Amino acid sequence: MTQKKVGVRQHTSYSLEEKLVVVKYAQENGRNAAAKHFNLDVPMVGRWIKQSSSWEEKNKKKKRAGTPGRKAFYPEAEKFLYNWIIEQRKKGFAVNYISMRLQMCKILKEPVIQALYPAGEYEFQGNLSWINSFMKRFGLSLRRRTKISQKLPEDIEQKLDEF
CATH class of the missing domain: 1.10.10 (Arc Repressor Mutant, subunit A)
Incomplete structure (x- = not known):
């Protein structure tokens, strides 16, 4: 069978x-x-x-304008912060979460920004989720120095021969 x-x-x-x-x-x-x-x-x-x-x-319901995620509370101030981060990176300085938060607090205290966001200085919390959202909005990532090169002495050949 x-x-x-x-x-x-x-x-x-x-x-x-x-x-x-x-x-x-x-x-x-x-x-x-x-x-x-x-x-x-x-x-x-x-x-x-x-x-x-x-x-x-x-499909009609799914389509949304703009980028996903929460909108910025302080868009003009964030532009200043972004420019500051780019400057720091060009100079070769490390930018971390704490320095970003402190710089944002300084930016919010400036008179030009205070005119736009009067209570921003007091309401801004600068927590980790804000930093992550900010970095996503501007396409940034935390960078780490992966290579620190050392300069070789000028008389390297002589020292190698002696060795």
Whole structure:
């Protein structure tokens, strides 16, 4: 007696764009033709056609303008801080979380910034989540010096020969 092998199907995931292409083809040429053309099951194509109206609604809700995350409370002051960080890096100085926070406090005390954000000096907390969000907004990362080179003495060849 021979045993009949059960066909094992492999689960395939389809992107929303791929599904929309199949649905559009099915609406123009029919469900069976779409299933045959894209080598899919007819019931699956039918489910996709039914679900396609809700996909469009979900897509409209998902689209947001701008970058994800919380908006800056002090955008003008953060621009000053960003410029300060770039200057420090050009000079070869290390910039860490503490120095960034202290500099932001100094910036918020300046008269120009005080005019924009009168209570900013007192409300600013400068916690770790603010620093991380700030760095994400401006595409920064904390850098670490990986190589500190030493200058070799001028009479290196003579010392090598003596050694």
